[in-house]
Every structure is written in structure tokens, then in C-alpha cells.
Amino acid sequence: MSNSELAAALPARIGVLGGGRMGAGIAHAFLVKGADVLVVERDEQSAEAARERVESAAAKSIERGVTDANLDEMASRLTVGVDYDAFKDRQLVVEAVPEDWDLKVSSLRGIEERLEPDAYLASNTSSLSVNGLAKELQRPANFLGLHFFNPVPASTLIEVVLGEQTSADLAGEARRWVAALGKTAVVVNDAPGFASSRLGVAIALEAMRMVEEGVASADDIDNAMVLGYKHPTGPLRTTDIVGLDVRLGIAEYLQSTLGDRFAPPQILRDKVARGELGRKTGKGFFDWS
Incomplete structure (x- = not known):
């Protein structure tokens, strides 16, 4: 497709629930391509923080030459707020709240009813x-998973996760x-961990066990995968x-569905208990301070 055809393929009015790192990245991805984007957060302070994240990412896109739009023009297409009712005119809404089942269900229901x-x-x-979440909704044919990757602006992958009831038109x-x-789509049918998380977490958990057992340092284990297998990170x-908290949650879910090969190692549990969550807290397996 031509650039104009690609642009026309996007819904004109996009909603994003959650304006954290991932939600802001998703909002930015659509904003850069010309969509009108609404971000809804839990309170006014969080909403303003989301606006700053999205506008900062937009400014960086302009600096890198990713878009020829100016910041004022993009900012005019961005709305942030705290009211679910604002979703009523959106053609597509992407939920981007933390990986908590009850929170996901209540959030998706709240969006769908509007x-x-x-x-x-x-x-x-x-x-x-995705099948489990779909069962909690009134219109499962209109629902699917869109798994964006962090950081969204730099990632070239989106995992499209199809539920059993996802319509062929939506797919x-x-x-x-x-x-x-x-970006490039990897299309998978719903299964625990999909393709990317299942494989990525399996490798990461084994790397953690190797650190725990004193096989090698975190640096050397990572370098083995970067230099030997050409992993970018x-x-x-x-x-x-x-x-680390996100990885722990995913590992616990995969353990419950796929068995003990996904059991989180003690080193992961200990680091999360100490608040060593990775880059966002300044320390994880590496020092980010």
C-alpha cells in the first residue's frame, strides 16, 4: 500500500486507557500517523503526566525526522482526561492498564459499555x-489483543492475538x-503467553537461574545472547x-497454565520484594542509576 493508503487504514479516532510508559507509547504511535487520540487516566495528575509523556515522545519524533508534522499540530490532536464517557465516539480503544486480571476486566467492561x-x-x-477476557464482554467479536512492545516508538513488532470469537473482519x-x-504484525491464536512472552520469559527465567547458581554474571549472560545469537538486548x-514485577506476574501466570517449567526463581521474587524492579526504580539485574 502507498503511504496515503496506509494512513487511511487507521481509524481516525483512537482511545487509549492508561497513560503510563506503554499507554503513552501507544498513543504516540497513532498520533504520529495522523489519528485523533484520547488518553484516559485514573486522575488529573496522572492524565497530565500522560500528556507530558506523549508530547515528549512526539517532540523526539520530530527531532529524528520520523514525522514532518509540527508539535502544535500533533498536540491539537491529543486529548487527555479522566472520564470513560469520552470514549463514546472512538472507533478503536486500546486498553493499557497493568497486568492484573480484575483490573483488565473492569476496565474493558467500562470501555465497552460506552x-x-x-x-x-x-x-x-x-x-x-484473550479468550478469557472476551468472555467477560458483550461483543467478543469486536475484541482482540494488540500487544505492543516497549519502547513502542523504537519497536517494529506488534503481536496481534486472535480470540476464538474475534471476527475475521477485525483480524x-x-x-x-x-x-x-x-510496524510488523505477528499473528497468533490465543494461548498462554502468546508467542513473544512465552519464549521471552522462558529465556529470561533460565538466565536468572544461571545468575542465581553462579554460572556467570548478568553482563556475561546477556553478552552471550547479544554476541552469540544476535539478540539486540x-x-x-x-x-x-x-x-521485574511485570516479568514475575507473567511467570506466575504461565506457571499456573503451563506448569512448573515457568516457576519464577527465588532471585526474581527476592528482587521484587526489595523493590528492585529494574530501570523504573534504578536497580534490577543492572544498576540504572
Whole structure:
């Protein structure tokens, strides 16, 4: 497709629930491609912080020459707020709240009840069952997983996760959306951990066990994967970027669904208990201070 065709493939009005690192990145991805973007947060302070994240990312995109739009023009297409009712005119809403089942369900229900019947709803979950979430909704045919990767602006991958009831029309639309965002779609049917989290967490957990057992340092283990297998970032540094608490939650879920091969090692539990969550706290398997 041409650039104009790609742009036309995106819904004009996008909603994002959650304006943290991931939500802001998702909002930025659509904003750069010309969409009108609404970000809803839990309170006014969080909403303003989300605005700052998105606008900062937009400014960096301009500096890098990713877009020829100016910051004022992009800012005019960005709205932040705290009211779910603002989602009522959105054609697509992406939920990007933390990986907590009850929070995901309540958030998705709250969005869906405000959307028009033909609007689409997506979850940015990295591991939770899309089929399970769909069962909590009134229109499961209009729901799927859109798993963006951190950091969203630099990542070229989006995992499109199809539920059993996801419509064929939505599956096709999602592929076009990903292409229009300048990224590549990996399409998977719903399964625990999908493709990316299941493989990524398996490697990361084994790397943690190797540190725990004194096989090698975190640096050397990561360098082995970067230099030997051409991974852009080693599994332990990636864990620090994602967040040790996030990786622990995914591992516990995969253990409950796929068995003890995904059991979190004690070193991971200990670091999370100490608040060593990775880059966001300044320390994880590496020192980020």
C-alpha cells in the first residue's frame, strides 16, 4: 500500500486507557500517523503526566525526522482526561492498564459499555488470555489483543492475538493497522503467553537461574545472547526494561497454565520484594542509576 493508503487504514479516532510508559507509547504511535487520540487516566495528575509523556515522545519524533508534522499540530490532536464517557465516539480503544486480571476486566467492561456497537476494543495484555477476557464482554467479536512492545516508538513488532470469537473482519483490520503504524504484525491464536512472552520469559527465567547458581554474571549472560545469537538486548537487561514485577506476574501466570517449567526463581521474587524492579526504580539485574 502507498503511504496515503496506509494512513487511511487507521481509524481516525483512537482511545487509549492508561497513560503510563506503554499507554503513552501507544498513543504516540497513532498520533504520529495522523489519528485523533484520547488518553484516559485514573486522575488529573496522572492524565497530565500522560500528556507530558506523549508530547515528549512526539517532540523526539520530530527531532529524528520520523514525522514532518509540527508539535502544535500533533498536540491539537491529543486529548487527555479522566472520564470513560469520552470514549463514546472512538472507533478503536486500546486498553493499557497493568497486568492484573480484575483490573483488565473492569476496565474493558467500562470501555465497552460506552462504545458504539461497531467500534473495536483491544487489550495490550502481554500474557493474559484473550479468550478469557472476551468472555467477560458483550461483543467478543469486536475484541482482540494488540500487544505492543516497549519502547513502542523504537519497536517494529506488534503481536496481534486472535480470540476464538474475534471476527475475521477485525483480524484483517488489525493487520492493516499494524502496517499503517509502520510496524510488523505477528499473528497468533490465543494461548498462554502468546508467542513473544512465552519464549521471552522462558529465556529470561533460565538466565536468572544461571545468575542465581553462579554460572556467570548478568553482563556475561546477556553478552552471550547479544554476541552469540544476535539478540539486540540480553534477556536480563530486557527484564530490567520491562520491569521485574511485570516479568514475575507473567511467570506466575504461565506457571499456573503451563506448569512448573515457568516457576519464577527465588532471585526474581527476592528482587521484587526489595523493590528492585529494574530501570523504573534504578536497580534490577543492572544498576540504572
